[in-house]
Structure formats: C-alpha cells, structure tokens
Amino acid sequence: MHSSERRVISVIVLNEHGVLSRITGLFAARGYNIESVTVAPIPGSKYSRLTIVTSGSPRVIEQIIKQLHKLIPVYKVIEHSELVEKEMVMAKIPLEERLADVEALCRAYNGNIVNIGTDTAIIMAADEPSRIANFIKALKRFNPKEIVRSGVVAIER
Amino acid sequence: MATMTGAQMVVEAMREENVEVVFGYPGGAIMNVYDEIYKKRYFQHILTRHEQAAVHAADGYARATGKVGVAFVTSGPGFTNAVTGLATAYMDSIPIVVISGQVPLSMIGTDAFQEIDAVGISRPCTKHNFLVKSAEELPEILAKAFYIARTGRPGPVHVDIPKDVTAQMAEFNYPKEVKLETYKPTIKGNARQIKKAVEAIAKAKKPVFYLGGGIIHSNSADLVRDLVAATQIPAVETLMARGTLRYDDPMLLGMVGMHGTYAANMAMSEADLLIALGPRFDDRVTGKLSEFAKYAKIIHVDIDPSSIGKLVHVDYPIVGDLKAVLTELVPQAKEKVDPARYESWREILKRYQELHPLTYEDSDEVLKPEWVIQRIGEKLKGKARISTDVGQHQMWTAQYYPFTRPREFITSGGLGTMGFGFPAAMGVKRGVPDEISVNISGDGSILMNIQELMTAVENRLPVINVILNNNYLGMVRQWQTFFYDKRYAETDLSMQPDFVKLAESFGGVGYRVKTKEEFDAALEDAISKNVVALIDVIIDRYENVLPMVPAGGSLYNMLLEYKD
Numbered sequence: 001m002h003s004s005e006r007r008v009i010s011v012i013v014l015n016e017h018g019v020l021s022r023i024t025g026l027f028a029a030r031g032y033n034i035e036s037v038t039v040a041p042i043p044g045s046k047y048s049r050l051t052i053v054t055s056g057s058p059r060v061i062e063q064i065i066k067q068l069h070k071l072i073p074v075y076k077v078i079e080h081s082e083l084v085e086k087e088m089v090m091a092k093i094p095l096e097e098r099l100a101d102v103e104a105l106c107r108a109y110n111g112n113i114v115n116i117g118t119d120t121a122i123i124m125a126a127d128e129p130s131r132i133a134n135f136i137k138a139l140k141r142f143n144p145k146e147i148v149r150s151g152v153v154a155i156e157r
Numbered sequence: 158m159a160t161m162t163g164a165q166m167v168v169e170a171m172r173e174e175n176v177e178v179v180f181g182y183p184g185g186a187i188m189n190v191y192d193e194i195y196k197k198r199y200f201q202h203i204l205t206r207h208e209q210a211a212v213h214a215a216d217g218y219a220r221a222t223g224k225v226g227v228a229f230v231t232s233g234p235g236f237t238n239a240v241t242g243l244a245t246a247y248m249d250s251i252p253i254v255v256i257s258g259q260v261p262l263s264m265i266g267t268d269a270f271q272e273i274d275a276v277g278i279s280r281p282c283t284k285h286n287f288l289v290k291s292a293e294e295l296p297e298i299l300a301k302a303f304y305i306a307r308t309g310r311p312g313p314v315h316v317d318i319p320k321d322v323t324a325q326m327a328e329f330n331y332p333k334e335v336k337l338e339t340y341k342p343t344i345k346g347n348a349r350q351i352k353k354a355v356e357a358i359a360k361a362k363k364p365v366f367y368l369g370g371g372i373i374h375s376n377s378a379d380l381v382r383d384l385v386a387a388t389q390i391p392a393v394e395t396l397m398a399r400g401t402l403r404y405d406d407p408m409l410l411g412m413v414g415m416h417g418t419y420a421a422n423m424a425m426s427e428a429d430l431l432i433a434l435g436p437r438f439d440d441r442v443t444g445k446l447s448e449f450a451k452y453a454k455i456i457h458v459d460i461d462p463s464s465i466g467k468l469v470h471v472d473y474p475i476v477g478d479l480k481a482v483l484t485e486l487v488p489q490a491k492e493k494v495d496p497a498r499y500e501s502w503r504e505i506l507k508r509y510q511e512l513h514p515l516t517y518e519d520s521d522e523v524l525k526p527e528w529v530i531q532r533i534g535e536k537l538k539g540k541a542r543i544s545t546d547v548g549q550h551q552m553w554t555a556q557y558y559p560f561t562r563p564r565e566f567i568t569s570g571g572l573g574t575m576g577f578g579f580p581a582a583m584g585v586k587r588g589v590p591d592e593i594s595v596n597i598s599g600d601g602s603i604l605m606n607i608q609e610l611m612t613a614v615e616n617r618l619p620v621i622n623v624i625l626n627n628n629y630l631g632m633v634r635q636w637q638t639f640f641y642d643k644r645y646a647e648t649d650l651s652m653q654p655d656f657v658k659l660a661e662s663f664g665g666v667g668y669r670v671k672t673k674e675e676f677d678a679a680l681e682d683a684i685s686k687n688v689v690a691l692i693d694v695i696i697d698r699y700e701n702v703l704p705m706v707p708a709g710g711s712l713y714n715m716l717l718e719y720k721d
C-alpha cells in the first residue's frame with residue numbers, strides 16, 4: 001500500500017448554518033483522519049477558514065480535496081505545500097517547579113508565563129507543530145498538570 | 158414585488174419553476190403550505206400513501222422526463238419516511254427537491270413534538286440541504302435548491318422549512334438567475350485532454366466503450382451512438398446506462414459487471430483502452446479492483462472530479478459535462494480514428510459472444526422469468542417505460558429486456574432499494590402519460606410499497622406491475638444457494654397474500670398466471686383496459702441469475718452455469 005503522509009489543508013467556506021458539520025461529517029462518513037481542525041471567521045468577509053491536519057495515502061488526500069471541493073458552501077481548498085504553520089499550546093505548571101527554567105524553555109518556543117495562580121502557573125508557547133511537540137516533551141520534567149493544544153493554523157507563503 | 162407568507166412563496170416558487178406535479182403527504186408542520194396548494198391549485202398534488210413512495214415517485218418522474226421531481230412531506234416521521242427516497246436519488250444522481258415541514262424556529266432543539274434534526278439526517282444523502290431561517294431568504298433558497306438539483310452532477314436537494322417561517326410575511330422576489338460563487342460546475346472539457354484522448358483511441362488496439370449513467374443524465378446518448386457507429390468500437394453498458402445503445406446495436410456487448418455478459422466482462426478484462434463515459438467504477442461493475450481492466454489505459458469523462466481516480470488510476474481524465482465534451486470529441490474521433498483498425502479485436506469479442514451468450518433453459522412446465530421479460534419486450538419494445546424493484550427480477554430485466562432508448566429503464570442502481578419500482582413507475586406514468594408504464598417486481602419488493610395501489614387507482618396512473626413470483630427473496634436465496642450451502646435463512650416467502658384479491662380490493666385488476674398463454678392474455682387485458690394492474694406470475698422458484706461474478710471476485714471469473 002501507499003505510505004501515509006501528513007497534509008495540512010485550508011478550506012475557505014461560507015459562514016452559514018451547519019457548514020462545520022458538513023466538513024467534519026464528510027471526514028467521518030468517508031473514514032478520513034482528522035488530526036486537528038481549527039476554524040475562525042476571515043475578518044471582513046462572509047467566509048471562514050478551516051485548517052485541517054489530516055493524513056492518508058496520496059489517493060486518499062486527493063479524494064479528500066475533491067470531496068471538499070464538491071461541498072456547495074466550499075469556496076476554495078488550499079493544499080499548498082509551501083505553508084507556514086503555527087500551533088499554540090498552553091499548560092499548567094505547579095508553582096513548586098523551577099519557574100525560571102520553565103520561563104527560559106517557553107522563551108525558546110516563542111512563549112512565556114501568562115498567569116500565576118495560587119498553586120499553578122499558566123504558560124504558553126506558539127511555534128511550528130513539530131517544535132511544539134518537542135516543547136511538550138521538554139515540559140514533561142516540570143510535571144505539567146494539564147496541556148491544551150490549539151491545533152494548527154497555517155497560511156500560504 | 159408582492160409581500161406574502163412563506164407558504165405562499167413555496168407554491169409561487171413551484172409556479173416559477175414550472176412544476177406540474179408534486180407528490181406528497183401533509184401533516185402539522187407543513188399545513189400552511191398545503192392550505193396554499195388548496196387555494197392556488199397551481200399544480201397537481203398527488204397524495205401518495207407513504208412518504209417514501211412520494212419521493213420515489215418524484216424520482217421516477219425525474220428519471221423518465223429529465224425534469225426536477227418534487228415531493229412535500231411533514232416534519233418528524235414524515236421526513237424520516239422520506240429518507241430512503243432521498244438516499245436512493247442521491248446514489249443515482251437524480252435531480253429532485255424535497256421540501257419538509259419543521260417545528261417552529263423557537264422550538265428547534267427542544268425535542269418538540271415531531272421534531273427531528275432533518276438537515277442533520279439528510280446531509281449525507283443529499284447533494285445539498287437547507288434549513289430556512291426566515292421567509293425573507295426563502296425565495297432565494299428555493300431557487301438555489303432547483304438550480305443545485307439539476308446542474309453539475311445532479312442530485313437531491315432537501316429544504317427544511319419551520320412552520321413559523323411558512324406563516325411569516327416577506328417580499329417574494331424570485332431570482333431569475335441563480336449564481337453561487339462557491340459552486341461552479343465545470344462544463345467544457347479541457348481541449349488538450351480531449352485531443353490526447355482521441356489520439357489514444359486512434360492508437361489503441363483493443364479499445365472498449367464503458368458507458369455509464371452520466372450519459373443518461375446529460376442527454377448525450379445520441380452523441381454516444383454517433384461515436385460508436387463511427388469508430389466501430391465495442392461497448393459495454395452499466396446498469397444505469399441501459400438504453401444508451403439500442404439492444405440490437407452490433408457494437409453492444411451487453412451489460413457489464415456482477416451479472417454482465419461474458420463478452421462484456423471479458424472485453425473489460427482484455428482491453429488495452431477503456432473509454433469511460435460517465436460511469437463511476439462501482440464495485441458491482443469492477444469486481445476485484447486489482448484485477449480490473451489490468452491491461453488498459455483509461456480515459457474517464459465525468460462532470461464530477463471526485464469520481465475520477467477515486468477507485469482506479471485514470472490516464473486521461475476529462476472533467477466536464479459529457480455532452481459538451483462529446484460535442485468536441487466526436488468530430489475529432491471521426492477524423493482520426495480508423496474503424497478497420499479494431500477488426501481483429503471485434504472478431505475476438507464476437508467469438509466470446511458466441512461462446513457464452515446470455516442463455517436460459519426454457520420449460521413447458523413452469524414459466525421462466527427470462528421468457529416473461531423477453532415476452533414483455535416483444536410486445537412493448539420502444540413503447541413502454543420499464544421500472545423495476547430490486548433483486549433477481551431486476552437483473553433479468555437488465556439482461557433480457559430489449560432497450561431501445563435512454564430513460565426507458567428506471568431502476569435503483571446505487572442504493573438498490575426494494576420498494577422503489579411501483580411508486581417510481583407511478584411517477585414515470587405521470588411524467589410520460591402517453592406511454593405504458595410497467596413495473597417488473599418481485600414478490601418481496603412489491604409488498605414494500607403495495608399501499609400505492611390506492612394512489613395509482615385514485616389518480617388514474619395505470620401502472621402494470623408484473624410480479625415475478627418465485628416465493629423467495631430470490632436474490633438473497635441465490636447467494637445462499639451458491640455461498641451458504643443452501644441454508645435458506647429467512648428468504649422463503651411461501652406465505653403469500655392473494656395478489657388478485659389484493660389488487661381488486663384497491664380497485665385495481667389482478668391476474669394470476671402460470672402459463673405462457675395466460676401471461677399473454679393477462680398482459681393484453683391489462684394494456685387494453687388501461688388499469689392499475691398486478692400480474693402475479695408464478696415462475697420457477699429456483700432460477701438463478703447468471704452469469705455471476707461472486708462479490709469481490711475478478712470480472713473474468715464468472716460463474717456461467719449452476720448445476721445442482
């Protein structure tokens with residue numbers, strides 16, 4: 001069989017009733033993967049932009065793109081390989097951890113400490129998805145209580 | 158511009174769209190619309206006796222006429238009953254618009270009486286659907302619904318209208334033209350691709366036309382006939398393409414696929430070029446994909462880009478409306494293709510045809526279904542539209558009926574919906590009143606929408622139902638015979654109604670026949686009386702549909718006979 005490849009697909013859709021369920025429903029019905037999906041309105045337009053991270057063989061990826069095109073409210077499907085991708089992550093770190101080290105780590109990944117509560121500090125970082133994965137690995141030794149990832153957003157070069 | 162209620166807009170929109178008939182069934186949430194139907198009488202409304210039948214009737218009407226079929230149903234159970242109809246139309250790309258009532262906007266999401274998430278349910282089995290949020294947007298949505306249903310790759314569109322929206326007042330401003338910036342089907346094929354395809358045909362040694370349902374939808378059978386005649390390239394038809402070529406066209410090898418002819422399936426298996434015009438490479442056609450048309454390069458013309466390359470690699474993809482593409486392609490092919498080139502290939506295929514033609518053993522003791530179908534063909538060829546239900550009788554009809562033109566054969570291919578035939582045949586009769594409408598059915602299928610006898614009688618839609626009665630869910634029984642050691646789990650239908658009395662109780666005419674003479678007499682009588690008829694034809698209950706490619710097997714590995 002063909003090897004599975006990771007793909008980031010941006011979909012520009014009309015902001016209308018049920019449009020998100022059309023897209024996620026398509027993925028579910030046809031057995032396509034969704035690793036992450038982010039969605040927000042495009043400022044100053046009647047469209048929204050979804051960024052979907054998926055994987056599959058080249059034939060499956062081609063079908064995903066064609067099937068997305070086929071949905072009536074889909075305006076554009078962008079499958080640039082030249083995409084700049086970013087992802088954000090937030091985490092809660094116990095206050096007894098060495099926060100100076102935590103902060104230094106965050107800085108290396110375009111982040112910082114954003115909030116300090118009674119027993120945890122909230123940190124964030126925003127970087128390329130693969131670097132975010134590394135960041136999360138590195139964060140492990142500070143015993144994070146909770147980690148929240150945003151999913152990928154992307155824009156073509 | 159006039160101000161009016163949402164309900165009025167619905168009937169006005171039907172008038173704008175030249176809708177002559179709506180099949181439907183009323184209920185609470187859609188009563189405002191029905192009130193306007195009553196007051197305005199712009200179009201005929203045919204009250205079916207089940208919502209599923211209303212949608213199948215609209216579907217049959219669309220298949221026979223090429224126009225958009227329309228059905229109205231109420232919310233909740235009215236809508237859920239209609240879902241099988243939507244799915245059937247969706248799988249076969251049939252243009253219909255189904256309008257359902259919905260609970261008032263303010264009650265949506267409260268589990269109100271007869272509330273169901275209708276657009277949530279219809280999303281995967283429609284081309285598109287709408288939940289209307291205000292009367293203001295209703296005219297545009299209705300115009301879009303018709304436009305989307307009939308353009309591009311056609312399909313069913315569902316419009317769900319909350320009851321309060323049908324009471325709301327707004328301006329009725331019906332768009333003369335619909336433009337959707339997010340939906341623009343490709344019509345014209347790429348000129349360079351067309352040229353390359355013609356070159357590939359001219360260079361091929363063993364080309365085959367693989368004719369699909371897209372030909373019927375795009376009304377391009379005439380162009381296909383022209384192309385086949387000019388190139389003298391043999392052709393196979395899918396179930397959905399039957400009638401593209403005349404049954405007696407010398408280039409026609411017959412139907413392809415699971416119950417296709419030996420010659421058609423062998424042609425696909427040995428070809429060096431498939432010229433696929435509007436098929437979708439369904440698994441019932443291809444069999445095992447890795448063995449399918451192994452030696453062939455593939456040209457595929459389709460209006461739906463997602464159909465191309467979905468299952469098999471395509472060497473010459475052409476996205477576009479088949480009619481537009483063929484209009485370009487046919488003159489080029491006439492110029493560049495030398496029909497003499499394929500002479501030896503035609504010889505090979507002719508030998509295959511002679512080696513294993515479609516055959517059955519006729520009998521003096523019991524009626525054979527194949528004979529019955531051939532007989533109907535002898536009597537009605539070119540003068541009738543033939544609908545079917547689903548099962549063995551459907552496949553025998555596809556194999557043995559002498560089709561002469563597109564839209565003559567009306568059958569549920571993609572979904573394979575038992576119960577489709579009779580209501581579809583009513584829609585066919587309504588759409589093409591001058592022709593005889595026959596439904597060839599099975600003793601299982603006919604009972605799935607038998608209540609439509611009442612609709613047909615009431616509305617004088619004289620459909621002739623020919624029940625090929627084998628006292629079995631025959632197609633399933635056949636699989637049990639072949640692949641389950643004759644363990645006939647729940648397929649024996651020996652317990653039967655009296656179909657003659659059944660027909661009579663609805664005001665139709667019933668016949669029960671066991672011999673050729675009786676069959677001839679019954680068919681004659683039903684035709685001359687012009688009534689709703691049930692002809693209960695007792696046939697050999699052990700007859701099998703052959704040839705057969707076992708599911709998942711290779712197209713060239715056909716069971717050609719079965720000996721007990």
Ligand SMILES: Cc1ncc(C[n+]2csc(CCOP(=O)(O)OP(=O)(O)O)c2C)c(N)n1
Nearest residue numbers: 548549550573575599600601602630631632
């Ligand atoms: C609604 C529905 N339920 C079940 C099936 C599965 N099925 C396919 S053919 C068949 C048997 C049909 O029996 P009958 O109508 O008597 O036709 P025959 O095969 O005997 O000609 C069944 C149960 C189906 N296609 N549709």
Ligand SMILES: [Mg+2]
Nearest residue numbers: 599600629631
């Ligand atoms: Mg039967």
